[in-house]
Amino acid sequence: xxxxxxxxxxxxxxxxxxxxxxxxxxxxxxxxxxxxxxxxxxxxxxxxxxxxxxxxxxxxxxxxxxxxxxxxxxxxxxxxxxxxxxxxxxxxxxxxxxxxxxxxxxxxxxxxxxxxxxxxxxxxxxxxxxxxxxxxxxxxxxxxxxxxxxxxxxxxxxxxxxxxxxxxxxxxxxxxxxxxxxxxxxxxxxxxxxxxxxxxxxxxxxxxxxxxxxxxxxxxxxxxxxxxxxxxxxxxxxxxxxxxxxxxxxxxxxxxxxxxxxxxxxxxxxxxxxxxxxxxxxxxxxxxxxxxxxxxxxxxxxxxxxxxxxxxxxxxxxxxxxxxxxxxxxxxxxxxxxxxxxxxxxxxxxxxxxxxxxxxxxxxxxxxxxxxxxxxxxxxxxxxxxxx
Amino acid sequence: xxxxxxxxxxxxxxxxxxxxxxxxxxxxxxxxxxxxxxxxxxxxxxxxxxxxxxxxxxxxxxxxxxxxxxxxxxxxxxxxxxxxxxxxxxxxxxxxxxxxxxxxxxxxxxxxxxxxxxxxxxxxxxxxxxxxxxxxxxxxxxxxxxxxxxxxxxxxxxxxxxxxxxxxxxxxxxxxxxxxxxxxxxxxxxxxxxxxxxxxxxxxxxxxxxxxxxxxxxxxxxxxxxxxxxxxxxxxxxxxxxxxxxxxxxxxxxxxxxxxxxxxxxxxxxxxxxxxxxxxxxxxxxx
Amino acid sequence: xxxxxxxxxxxxxxxxxxxxxxxxxxxxxxxxxxxxxxxxxxxxxxxxxxxxxxxxxxxxxxxxxxxxxxxxxxxxxxxxxxxxxxxxxxxxxxxxxxxxxxxxxxxxxxxxxxxxxxxxxxxxxxxxxxxxxxxxxxxxxxxxxxxxxxxxxxxxxxxxxxxxxxxxxxxxxxxxxxxxxxxxxxxxxxxxxxxxxxxxxxxxxxxxxxxxxxxxxxxxxxxxxxxxxxxxxxxxxxxxxxxxxxxxxxxxxxxxxxxxxxxxxxxxxxxxxxxxxxxxxxxxxxxxxxxxxxxxxxxxxxxxxxxxxxxxxxx
Numbered sequence: 001x002x003x004x005x006x007x008x009x010x011x012x013x014x015x016x017x018x019x020x021x022x023x024x025x026x027x028x029x030x031x032x033x034x035x036x037x038x039x040x041x042x043x044x045x046x047x048x049x050x051x052x053x054x055x056x057x058x059x060x061x062x063x064x065x066x067x068x069x070x071x072x073x074x075x076x077x078x079x080x081x082x083x084x085x086x087x088x089x090x091x092x093x094x095x096x097x098x099x100x101x102x103x104x105x106x107x108x109x110x111x112x113x114x115x116x117x118x119x120x121x122x123x124x125x126x127x128x129x130x131x132x133x134x135x136x137x138x139x140x141x142x143x144x145x146x147x148x149x150x151x152x153x154x155x156x157x158x159x160x161x162x163x164x165x166x167x168x169x170x171x172x173x174x175x176x177x178x179x180x181x182x183x184x185x186x187x188x189x190x191x192x193x194x195x196x197x198x199x200x201x202x203x204x205x206x207x208x209x210x211x212x213x214x215x216x217x218x219x220x221x222x223x224x225x226x227x228x229x230x231x232x233x234x235x236x237x238x239x240x241x242x243x244x245x246x247x248x249x250x251x252x253x254x255x256x257x258x259x260x261x262x263x264x265x266x267x268x269x270x271x272x273x274x275x276x277x278x279x280x281x282x283x284x285x286x287x288x289x290x291x292x293x294x295x296x297x298x299x300x301x302x303x304x305x306x307x308x309x310x311x312x313x314x315x316x317x318x319x320x321x322x323x324x325x326x327x328x329x330x331x332x333x334x335x336x337x338x339x340x341x342x343x344x345x346x347x348x349x350x351x352x353x354x355x356x357x358x359x360x361x362x363x364x365x366x367x368x369x370x371x372x373x374x375x376x377x378x379x380x381x382x383x384x385x386x387x388x
Numbered sequence: 389x390x391x392x393x394x395x396x397x398x399x400x401x402x403x404x405x406x407x408x409x410x411x412x413x414x415x416x417x418x419x420x421x422x423x424x425x426x427x428x429x430x431x432x433x434x435x436x437x438x439x440x441x442x443x444x445x446x447x448x449x450x451x452x453x454x455x456x457x458x459x460x461x462x463x464x465x466x467x468x469x470x471x472x473x474x475x476x477x478x479x480x481x482x483x484x485x486x487x488x489x490x491x492x493x494x495x496x497x498x499x500x501x502x503x504x505x506x507x508x509x510x511x512x513x514x515x516x517x518x519x520x521x522x523x524x525x526x527x528x529x530x531x532x533x534x535x536x537x538x539x540x541x542x543x544x545x546x547x548x549x550x551x552x553x554x555x556x557x558x559x560x561x562x563x564x565x566x567x568x569x570x571x572x573x574x575x576x577x578x579x580x581x582x583x584x585x586x587x588x589x590x591x592x593x594x595x596x597x598x599x600x601x602x603x604x605x606x607x608x609x610x611x612x613x614x615x616x617x618x619x620x621x622x623x624x625x626x627x628x629x630x631x632x633x634x635x636x637x638x639x640x641x642x643x644x645x646x647x648x649x650x651x652x653x654x655x656x657x658x659x660x661x662x663x664x665x666x667x668x669x670x671x672x673x674x675x
Numbered sequence: 676x677x678x679x680x681x682x683x684x685x686x687x688x689x690x691x692x693x694x695x696x697x698x699x700x701x702x703x704x705x706x707x708x709x710x711x712x713x714x715x716x717x718x719x720x721x722x723x724x725x726x727x728x729x730x731x732x733x734x735x736x737x738x739x740x741x742x743x744x745x746x747x748x749x750x751x752x753x754x755x756x757x758x759x760x761x762x763x764x765x766x767x768x769x770x771x772x773x774x775x776x777x778x779x780x781x782x783x784x785x786x787x788x789x790x791x792x793x794x795x796x797x798x799x800x801x802x803x804x805x806x807x808x809x810x811x812x813x814x815x816x817x818x819x820x821x822x823x824x825x826x827x828x829x830x831x832x833x834x835x836x837x838x839x840x841x842x843x844x845x846x847x848x849x850x851x852x853x854x855x856x857x858x859x860x861x862x863x864x865x866x867x868x869x870x871x872x873x874x875x876x877x878x879x880x881x882x883x884x885x886x887x888x889x890x891x892x893x894x895x896x897x898x899x900x901x902x903x904x905x906x907x908x909x910x911x912x913x914x915x916x917x918x919x920x921x922x923x924x925x926x927x928x929x930x931x932x933x934x935x936x937x938x939x940x941x942x943x944x945x946x947x948x949x950x951x952x953x954x955x956x957x958x959x960x961x962x963x964x965x966x967x968x969x970x971x972x973x974x975x976x977x978x979x980x981x982x983x984x985x986x987x988x989x990x
Binding site: 111 | 686687688690691692695788789795796797798800801887888889891893894929930933937939940
Binding site for chain 3: 415419421467468471472475476477478479480481482483485486487488489490491492493494497609612613616620647648649651652654655656658659662663666667668
């Protein structure tokens with residue numbers, strides 16, 4: 001009996017060694033510039049993973065078609081983290097140790113990104129997080145940058161938009177229970193209170209929720225001027241749609257979370273008309289970089305690009321720009337990134353980075369005729385400057 | 389306001405009952421926890437959506453979805469569950485979960501990860517009475533659910549096949565000795581149960597105007613809570629449990645708010661009730 | 676053993692994979708005690724992994740306890756909660772229990788997500804690495820520690836199996852009613868099984884939290900429970916070797932299939948279905964295909980040795 005166990009353990013060991021062998025990846029000579037990328041390509045949030053991956057691939061293709069950076073092409077090494085921090089950790093080790101990338105773009109959510117930020121920091125490999133919002137991500141160190149607005153900034157911008165652009169005197173907050181929702185809701189609340197707006201109610205809902213009629217019925221009774229909705233496309237669209245079905249007259253203010261063109265407009269239908277959002281992509285921006293991005297993305301993939309796509313596209317381009325300036329050594333890339341100034345991004349003119357946090361105006365868009373259009377911009381430095 | 393919440397709760401509970409019914413039917417006869425049932429539900433939504441886009445007729449799309457899912461159910465039964473009848477119960481459960489994972493990812497690969505709209509306009513905007521709104525989709529759900537569940541009840545309570553079903557659910561060996569064609573009963577089970585899931589998929593798809601690969605994840609585990617609460621294998625129990633959960637969720641959210649996510653509420657209700665009645669509300673006390 | 680650039684082939688990546696694998700093995704073995712030995716279907720094991728992780732995280736970040744204190748305490752807390760589930764299992768049986776354990780998983784994660792004490796949606800971060808005689812744990816140090824934990828779990832499982840406790844548990848698994856009539860206090864033993872199994876999972880959770888430095892509620896959700904139970908079923912439920920093999924296979928699968936990116940979940944689901952369909956007893960379970968092969972090869976090689984040399988001195 002015991003011998004059988006030893007034999008089986010022997011088999012196990014053999015299998016293990018064989019398998020470990022297959023996990024070793026030979027490394028080639030440095031012909032290309034290797035940039036790592038991870039995103040939730042399968043799993044519950046595959047839609048954002050797809051958006052991010054496609055935009056990054058588009059950016060890489062455009063750069064390579066123009067001859068690459070200083071004659072060398074970018075090689076994008078991408079992995080699927082399945083929205084699981086454990087996988088992101090393995091991926092990080094793989095990218096650093098085996099694939100030997102010089103920099104990384106995170107196309108993933110806060111959970112996985114936050115788990116790996118310390119790893120990249122320790123390995124001194126610069127990482128640009130495209131759209132993950134958790135405040136602690138950039139606190140991991142000076143090698144970590146964030147391309148999208150930190151939650152604090154966007155929430156405050158939302159508050160400003162509600163008070164100044166929409167002229168609200170009363171608001172109701174309807175927020176998601178995850179880190180994205182909570183961060184935005186709390187900074188929104190601070191900002192509107194500063195502007196003397198009264199908060200009539202605050203309600204939380206779980207991510208993935210579909211049935212908002214109970215909460216909306218309650219809010220209808222309170223009749224606020226504006227309802228602040230922090231949902232992702234699935235929840236946010238349903239809030240908008242069900243609010244209209246209930247005959248709610250309040251204006252709906254949403255965030256970049258809902259900025260997913262085919263999903264938002266598809267689900268909300270004509271209830272989307274008039275909804276205002278804070279986001280990073282101004283569809284009416286006349287600058288060629290924006291219009292070309294929208295056009296090329298549509299041509300290549302079909303639907304119009306969304307916030308996640310825009311952020312990811314810029315994340316890669318900012319990185320490429322830093323490589324162009326600083327060369328291909330990770331330390332030099334980091335320095336060039338930190339010194340980025342007035343970069344012509346799809347998500348706005350990126351003024352620079354403060355402790356890894358991006359500084360750029362917040363776009364406010366409104367839905368007209370089934371499309372996003374320019375409604376305003378929040379440029380007040382007090383609001384958009386990330387906290388030191 | 390209370391009336392409106394009650395109407396909402398009824399709609400939610402009805403859909404739960406529709407989905408859970410198939411699960412109960414399979415369990416009643418095969419004693420298997422058929423998690424892949426949720427994948428059939430999602431298949432129904434997709435099949436309904438694509439048929440609708442192709443034929444531009446809602447009724448046809450609805451029927452096609454039911455047929456496709458009935459077929460899928462039969463295939464699962466033949467190739468996965470029947471061969472595993474003799475294995476320890478954990479085995480078909482894991483197989484079912486594997487199948488569910490497989491199908492969900494298949495939907496993503498075939499139809500894309502994005503949420504697809506299912507825009508079916510029913511021609512009228514709903515009815516209003518006593519200050520309460522009942523949208524056209526909500527009305528459709530109530531009507532269809534009532535018809536389909538009523539149909540199932542009729543079969544089970546009033547026909548010979550239904551009698552055979554009840555006998556099989558109670559004691560397979562005795563049923564066989566009485567000449568019941570077990571294979572036919574099992575096949576009927578899967579066909580009917582899967583068709584019901586398809587109907588639910590289509591109804592939910594149009595109600596929320598969303599069809600997406602992971603849509604099965606939400607009902608998958610909550611349905612388990614419901615069928616267990618009702619007493620595994622009890623058809624009446626399932627309907628009652630579904631309505632209880634629907635009401636508990638809606639009223640809690642409407643009056644207290646989300647102190648916990650919806651799914652957790654269903655499971656808490658389950659645990660509390662099981663403490664008092666470990667066989668579920670209408671379950672048989674087994675020894 | 677160096678690659679083309681002169682770097683050693685066994686690098687940090689492999690060590691990290693090894694650490695995570697080790698944690699999976701502990702989880703599989705600990706569940707095996709509850710579901711494999713005692714026959715109680717527990718589909719919410721990830722919840723106990725989470726309770727251990729959160730306990731350790733809170734004890735070390737908020738109360739500044741050293742890892743060496745937090746680690747055993749976490750196991751202890753988890754075992755206490757686990758014993759409560761053991762009590763629950765006295766009332767609720769079989770399929771009902773299975774679903775209830777799913778419910779426990781959902782409820783525990785929901786509590787982590789909604790309660791500020793547990794950090795809510797933001798999780799808990801900044802969990803410090805253990806310090807050993809003044810030195811912080813390095814990745815290899817974690818591997819050594821996890822290996823130690825794996826060996827401990829194997830030891831406990833073996834002792835359990837061969838002891839009177841193990842015999843009692845097996846009797847309960849085979850036929851609870853008969854066991855009771857024979858005078859076995861099934862209640863006590865069930866609770867003990869749950870306590871030990873969940874306690875070990877809690878320990879795994881503790882080291883996981885310190886290794887990851889950051890945990891959030893979603894890390895411990897139901898899909899992980901499914902993965903753990905799939906591991907022991909694929910490997911061969913009720914056996915130590917089965918739990919280990921299952922953990923290795925399903926733990927390494929994401930890494931091996933990584934190049935195929937798009938189709939991973941498809942393959943994973945398909946793997947489960949095929950395994951259940953064609954090898955329901957697990958790869959190394961009793962009477963499995965693989966074991967039969969191995970004993971066949973063994974027999975054949977003995978025959979060959981007897982014949983080949985023509986010298987009876989070898990037999």
